[in-house]
Amino acid sequence: MELKDFLWSLITIYVCARVMGELAARIGQSPVLGELLAGVLVGSSVLGWVEPTETLKLLGEIGVMLLLFEVGLEADLHSFLKVGWSAAAVATIGVVTPFVLGYGLAIALHMTAIQAIFVGATLTATSVAISARVLSDLGKLKTAEGNIILGAAVLDDILGLVTLSTIVGLAASGTVSWLEVGRTAGLAILFLGAAILVGIQYTHLFAALVNRMHTRGRLVVAAVTLALLLGYVADTLHIAPLVGAFAAGLLLARTEHQSHIEERIKPVNDVFVPIFFVLIGAAVDLSLLNPFKPQNWPVLLLASSLTVVAIMGKLAAGFGVIDKQVSRWAVGIGMLPRGEVGLIFAGVGLSHGIIAGGEYGAILLVVVLTTFVSPLLLKLAFKS
Amino acid sequence: MELKDFLWSLITIYVCARVMGELAARIGQSPVLGELLAGVLVGSSVLGWVEPTETLKLLGEIGVMLLLFEVGLEADLHSFLKVGWSAAAVATIGVVTPFVLGYGLAIALHMTAIQAIFVGATLTATSVAISARVLSDLGKLKTAEGNIILGAAVLDDILGLVTLSTIVGLAASGTVSWLEVGRTAGLAILFLGAAILVGIQYTHLFAALVNRMHTRGRLVVAAVTLALLLGYVADTLHIAPLVGAFAAGLLLARTEHQSHIEERIKPVNDVFVPIFFVLIGAAVDLSLLNPFKPQNWPVLLLASSLTVVAIMGKLAAGFGVIDKQVSRWAVGIGMLPRGEVGLIFAGVGLSHGIIAGGEYGAILLVVVLTTFVSPLLLKLAFKS
Numbered sequence: 001m002e003l004k005d006f007l008w009s010l011i012t013i014y015v016c017a018r019v020m021g022e023l024a025a026r027i028g029q030s031p032v033l034g035e036l037l038a039g040v041l042v043g044s045s046v047l048g049w050v051e052p053t054e055t056l057k058l059l060g061e062i063g064v065m066l067l068l069f070e071v072g073l074e075a076d077l078h079s080f081l082k083v084g085w086s087a088a089a090v091a092t093i094g095v096v097t098p099f100v101l102g103y104g105l106a107i108a109l110h111m112t113a114i115q116a117i118f119v120g121a122t123l124t125a126t127s128v129a130i131s132a133r134v135l136s137d138l139g140k141l142k143t144a145e146g147n148i149i150l151g152a153a154v155l156d157d158i159l160g161l162v163t164l165s166t167i168v169g170l171a172a173s174g175t176v177s178w179l180e181v182g183r184t185a186g187l188a189i190l191f192l193g194a195a196i197l198v199g200i201q202y203t204h205l206f207a208a209l210v211n212r213m214h215t216r217g218r219l220v221v222a223a224v225t226l227a228l229l230l231g232y233v234a235d236t237l238h239i240a241p242l243v244g245a246f247a248a249g250l251l252l253a254r255t256e257h258q259s260h261i262e263e264r265i266k267p268v269n270d271v272f273v274p275i276f277f278v279l280i281g282a283a284v285d286l287s288l289l290n291p292f293k294p295q296n297w298p299v300l301l302l303a304s305s306l307t308v309v310a311i312m313g314k315l316a317a318g319f320g321v322i323d324k325q326v327s328r329w330a331v332g333i334g335m336l337p338r339g340e341v342g343l344i345f346a347g348v349g350l351s352h353g354i355i356a357g358g359e360y361g362a363i364l365l366v367v368v369l370t371t372f373v374s375p376l377l378l379k380l381a382f383k384s
Numbered sequence: 385m386e387l388k389d390f391l392w393s394l395i396t397i398y399v400c401a402r403v404m405g406e407l408a409a410r411i412g413q414s415p416v417l418g419e420l421l422a423g424v425l426v427g428s429s430v431l432g433w434v435e436p437t438e439t440l441k442l443l444g445e446i447g448v449m450l451l452l453f454e455v456g457l458e459a460d461l462h463s464f465l466k467v468g469w470s471a472a473a474v475a476t477i478g479v480v481t482p483f484v485l486g487y488g489l490a491i492a493l494h495m496t497a498i499q500a501i502f503v504g505a506t507l508t509a510t511s512v513a514i515s516a517r518v519l520s521d522l523g524k525l526k527t528a529e530g531n532i533i534l535g536a537a538v539l540d541d542i543l544g545l546v547t548l549s550t551i552v553g554l555a556a557s558g559t560v561s562w563l564e565v566g567r568t569a570g571l572a573i574l575f576l577g578a579a580i581l582v583g584i585q586y587t588h589l590f591a592a593l594v595n596r597m598h599t600r601g602r603l604v605v606a607a608v609t610l611a612l613l614l615g616y617v618a619d620t621l622h623i624a625p626l627v628g629a630f631a632a633g634l635l636l637a638r639t640e641h642q643s644h645i646e647e648r649i650k651p652v653n654d655v656f657v658p659i660f661f662v663l664i665g666a667a668v669d670l671s672l673l674n675p676f677k678p679q680n681w682p683v684l685l686l687a688s689s690l691t692v693v694a695i696m697g698k699l700a701a702g703f704g705v706i707d708k709q710v711s712r713w714a715v716g717i718g719m720l721p722r723g724e725v726g727l728i729f730a731g732v733g734l735s736h737g738i739i740a741g742g743e744y745g746a747i748l749l750v751v752v753l754t755t756f757v758s759p760l761l762l763k764l765a766f767k768s
Contacts, residue, residue, distance in 0.1 A: 003442060217650070225399060267648035271604065271608055
C-alpha cells in the first residue's frame with residue numbers, strides 16, 4: 001500500500017465518520033451509529049472509497065483494544081465485582097437462550113445438526129466494543145446497567161470462545177474433545193482471574209516505574225504498552241485481545257495516575273477508534289438487503305426469523321439481573337449487538353465449510369440488524 | 385501480518401525506545417539518540433526483533449508527519465519569516481557546498497560523472513525530522529537558531545526534491561529536462577506559498593467548523609485530518625508529506641484552539657513518533673562498520689572521506705546566517721543529519737542503477753554518522 005493511498009483512506013474515514021457521527025448526535029442518536037453508517041457508505045457496497053487493507057484492519061484492532069482499555073480505566077473494579085452474579089446470570093442466559101432458539105429454528109428449517117449448532121452459536125455472541133461505545137456515548141458506562149452489560153459481555157466473549165472452538169473441532173473431527181474445550185475455557189478464566197487478582201498486587205510497580213522516568217510521553221506510552229501486552233497475552237490464549245486490554249484498564253484504574261492516563265488516552269483513541277467502526281460498517285454487503293431480487297428472498301426470510309430469535313434470546317438475558325432497581329430491558333438491549341464478534345463467527349463458519357453463502361449472508365444481516373438496533377433502543381430504555 | 389506479530393513489534397518498539405531514550409536522557413543526551421540506537425539494536429543487524437513491515441512503515445510515516453505538525457503548531461510564523469533570508473542563505477549554501485565538495489571528491493576517486501553528481505546530491509539532504517526532534521528535546525525549538533535550522537531544512541527538502549528528480553531524469557535519458565525541473569520546483573514553492581498565504585485567510589473557518597461540532601474528539605480529529613490532507617497534497621506534488629503537515633501546523637498555530645490542539649496532539653505523537661525513529665535506526669546495517677573485514681575497507685575509506693566533506697559542507701552553511709547574535713556553529717550542526725532523506729536518496733540511486741552496493745553502503749554510513757553526531761554536537765554548541 002502506497003503512503004498516498006493510506007493517507008487518502010484515513011482522510012476519508014475521519015471526514016465521513018465525523019460528519020455522520022455529528023449528524024447522528026443532532027438527531028439524538030449515538031455517534032457510533034453514524035460511524036457505522038459512514039462505514040457502510042464508504043465501503044465496497046455503496047461508494048467503494050475505502051478498501052479494508054491489512055494496515056487499516058490492524059489499526060482498527062489497536063483502536064478497539066484501546067477503546068476497551070479506556071472503558072476499563074473508567075470502570076471501578078469494586079462496583080464491577082458487586083454486580084458479578086447478575087453479570088454471570090445475564091451472560092449465561094444470554095448464551096443458552098439464543099443458542100437453543102437458534103438451534104431449534106435451524107432444525108425446523110431443515111438444516112443439518114452441525115449447521116444448526118453453528119447458527120445457534122453465532123447468535124450467542126455479544127459485541128463488547130459496540131455495547132461499551134454506546135454506553136459511553138449515552139453517559140451510562142458507570143451505571144449498574146452499564147457494569148452488568150460490560151461484565152456479561154466480557155464473560156460472553158469467553159463463553160463464545162469456548163463455543164466456537166468446540167464447534168470448529170466438531171466440524172473438523174466429527175466429535176467433541178471435551179478435554180480441549182475444558183483447556184480453552186480454563187485458560188481464559190485463569191487469564192482474566194490472574195490478570196486482575198495478581199495484577200492488583202503489582203499496580204504500584206507501574207506507578208513507581210513511571211515516576212522514575214523523565215522523558216516526555218512516559219505515562220501514555222507505558223499505559224498503551226501494558227494494554228498491548230495484556231492484549232497480546234490474551235491473543236496467545238486465543239481470547240479476544242480486547243479482553244486483555246480491558247483488564248489492563250481495570251488495573252490502571254486503581255493507580256494514582258488514573259485521571260492523567262485517561263486524559264492522555266482519549267485523544268489517542270479519538271484517532272484510532274473511528275477506523276474500527278468504519279471498517280465494521282464497510283464489511284456490510286447492502287446488496288443482500290435488496291428485497292426486489294428474488295434470489296434474496298430465502299436469505300431475507302432466514303435473516304428475519306433469526307433476528308427475531310436473536311433479539312428474544314438476549315432480551316431474556318436481561319431477566320437474569322438480580323437487583324430489582326436495575327432496568328432489565330436496558331441490560332437485555334445492551335447485550336443485543338453481535339458486531340465484530342458475530343462477523344468473526346460467520347467468517348469462521350464459512351471458511352470451515354460449515355455454512356454456505358446463503359446462511360452466511362443471513363447471519364451477516366442478523367449481525368447488522370442487531371448492531372444497528374441496539375443504540376436506537378438503548379437510548380429509549382434508559383429514558384423510560 | 386498477523387495481529388499477534390504486529391502487537392509484539394509495537395511492544396518491542398515502545399519498550400526498547402523508552403529504555404534507550406531514558407538512558408540517553410540520563411547521560412544528558414537527546415532521547416531521540418536513544419530511540420535511534422534502540423532501532424539499531426532491535427533491527428536486523430543486531431537482534432532482529434523488529435521487521436520493518438509495510439504497516440509499521442506507514443505508521444512511522446504518519447508519526448513523522450504528526451511530529452512536524454506539532455513543530456509547526458508550536459512555531460510562530462512571524463519569527464519564522466523574520467529569519468527568512470538567513471534560512472534561505474543557509475539552505476542555499478548547505479546545498480551548494482556539500483554538492484561541490486562531494487562531486488569533486490567522487491571525481492578524484494575516479495567515479496563516473498553521473499555517479500559523482502549523485503554522490504554530491506546525496507550530501508545536500510537535511511533531515512528536518514531529526515533536526516526538529518533534537519531541537520525540541522533541547523528546548524531550543526523557538527530560538528532564532530531553531531527557526532533558521534527548521535526554515536532552512538524545509539527549503540532544503542524542496543531543493544533536494546528538485547535535485548533528485550533532475551538526477552533521476554538525467555540517469556534515465558542522459559539529458560536534463562530543464563522544463564521538468566522548473567515545473568517540479570515551481571509546484572513545490574507554489575504549494576508552500578499558497579498553503580501558508582491563502583491558508584491564513586481561512587484559518588477562522590477551521591475554528592468555526594470545530595466550534596459547531598458537538599461530539600467527542602472533534603479538535604484532535606479535525607487537526608489530524610488537516611495535517612494528513614496537506615501532507616497528501618504535498619505528496620501529490622512530489623514534496624515530502626511532512627512539509628505539508630508542517631504547513632498545517634503553522635496555520636493552526638494562529639487559531640484560538642492552538643493550545644488545546646497542542647495538548648491533545650502530544651499524546652498521539654508519543655504513540656506514533658517512536659515507531660519512525662526506531663525504524664530509521666533499524667535500517668542501519670552495522671556489519672558495514674566492521675573494520676576487521678578487509679572487504680569493508682574501501683567502503684569505510686569512501687565513507688569517512690564523504691563524511692568529512694558532508695560535515696564541512698553543512699558547517700559552512702551556518703555562515704549564511706545574517707544576524708550576528710545567532711550561533712553559526714549551532715545552525716551548521718543543526719543542518720548535519722541526513723536521516724531519512726539521505727536514506728531515500730541512497731535507495732533511489734541504488735534502485736536506478738546509478739550507484740552500486742559499495743557506494744550505497746558508504747552513503748548509508750555517512751547518513752548514520754551525520755545523524756548520530758548532530759544531537760551530540762548540537763548540545764555542546766548551545767551550551768557554549
